[in-house]
Amino acid sequence: MAGPKDLREWIALLEREGELQRVPAKADPHLEITEITDRVVKAGGPALLFEHPKSSDHPLLINQFGTERRMCLAFGARTLDEVGERVGSVLEMQPPQGLVEKVKGLAKLKSIADSLPKTVRSGPCQEVVLEGEEVDLGRLPVQTCWPGDAGPFITLPAVITKDPRDGTRNVGMYRMQVIDARQTYMHWQIHKDGRMDYLATDGRLEVAVALGLDPVTAYAASAPLPKHVDELMLAGFLRGDPVELVACKTVGLEVPAQAEIVLEGYVQQGDEGIEGPFGDHTGYYSPPEPFPVFHVTAMTMRRDAIYPSIVVGKPPAEDAWLGKATERIFLPAIRMSVPEIVDYDLPVAGAFHNCVIVSIRKRFPGHAQKVMHAIWGLGLLSLTKAVVVVDEHVDVHDYEEVFFRVTANVDPGRDVLLTEGPLDHLDHAPTRQFYGGKIGIDATHKGPAEGTREWPEEIVMSDDVRELVTRRWSDYGIRSDQS
Ligand SMILES: Cc1cc2nc3c(=O)[nH]c(=O)nc-3n(C[C@H](O)[C@H](O)[C@H](O)COP(=O)(O)O)c2cc1C
Ligand SMILES: [Mn+2]
Helix, strand or coil: CCCCCCHHHHHHHHHHCCCEEEECCCECCECHHHHHHHHHHHCCCCEEEECCECCCCCCEEECCCCCHHHHHHHHCCCCHHHHHHHHHHHHCCCCCCHHHHHHHHHHHHHHHHCCCCEECCCCHHHCEEEEHHHCCHHHCCCEECCCCCCCCEECCCEEEEECCCCCCEEEECCCEEEEECCEEECCCCCCCHHHHHHHCCCCEEEEEEEECCCHHHHHHCCCCCCCCCCHHHHHHHHHCCCCEEEECCCCCCEEECCCCEEEEEEEECCCEEEECCEECCCCCEECCEEEEEEEEEEEEECCCCCEECCCCCCCCCCHHHHHHHHHHHHHHHHHHHCCCEEEEECCHHHCCCCEEEEEECCCCCCHHHHHHHHHCCCHHHHHCCEEEEEECCCCCCCHHHHHHHHHHHCCHHHHEEEEEEECCCCCCCCCECCEEEEEEEECCCCCHHHCCCCCCCCCCCCHHHHHHHHHHHHHHCCCCCCC
């Protein structure tokens, strides 16, 4: 099951699968690469390896995650649901009964044991070591993505910190605006784990940033795990192969040994500056705000390091499939807490935190409202602005059908719940930042148990007639593929 062990194996796999286009022409990381990539992403096109970005010796890889097929290739799975099932099978482990189950159980336990990262003595990410004054972020082809951006932003980093209280590791994907040769901002938002590590220290927090990873580890940096759970463990589990780590040169952290580029350094309480604006995944520029300054004490890399990037903007953009991967992979975990959930969908156009559609096995009055509150209480899903609840047989991914249920089944005076709570850091709509209104729409069936009149029966053709027509289809001489 082991997939690509580093970015190079991943690029080779993409190339073999016809999923990568090399771009030998010079292209400018200042806006030009965004416009090229945006067109290719929106057309469902391949990953792009810009071999000669202007003013840099390092190639730039982009759109590696831009389609469902590439996302599945990354995980070595046929569907993203299959990846979710792998997680679910471990979460729902029961004491095995019988020999076959015991053997299967052992395999699962082994997959958990294999997921712990392992330390190695050296790694290609330290072939080149630049320390102190030698550090020069200007060597990297960092993109200025949109015309109103405050500067160049590192957009696909895995930011590694440790909680100063208990030493647990966190890996998060937080964009980094380049300030000069040796400083960036660190854009961990108010609800994020890296920020909590930062606030837990009253002095310095060491930070290491890995750039250019195998696709699963890169994905894991964006995964919304509970704070004490190490994202590298999830990566190891999903890869079926532990992530190898090497010790940093100037800070007390470990980084993936196979990374292309590593930035080591620190942030310091009280040492903040004004980050942004940045054209964000909300489709709008996020306004300038204070964020900590990341001081780079060492830059280590492979000799011919490849720089990874991603452009976010008005949805859909490349990050859509990173979000969809999370949606599928976390479904079993969500079902552990809220087992009546059948399925859910986070529409890409809703920028992930704006809307969740959820189908439930409804058993009692107020069940839809119970699930709304559960969503508003679950990890980063708690930031969801709108929750739409439908019955179990409704396909949450079919937005036309969901629209049908929302309009057909809802009495707005009765079925719309307005409440308040925390909202995403980047949500520009609420009057105040971070906090505002939420809407829950109960589009499930109702009935006398909830104090309404009888609910009508839905129209469905009988099975015998459907079978008859299928059987006789060719007899009718109708030329179509409707059978
Ligand atoms: C391409 C991309 C860029 C992101 N940029 C940021 C960012 O700048 N700041 C942030 O707080 N979260 C950002 N996120 C979301 C976080 O990576 C995500 O919420 C993750 O769960 C954070 O890790 P944590 O839960 O360990 O804090 C980004 C996600 C993606 C896919
Ligand atoms: Mn985390």
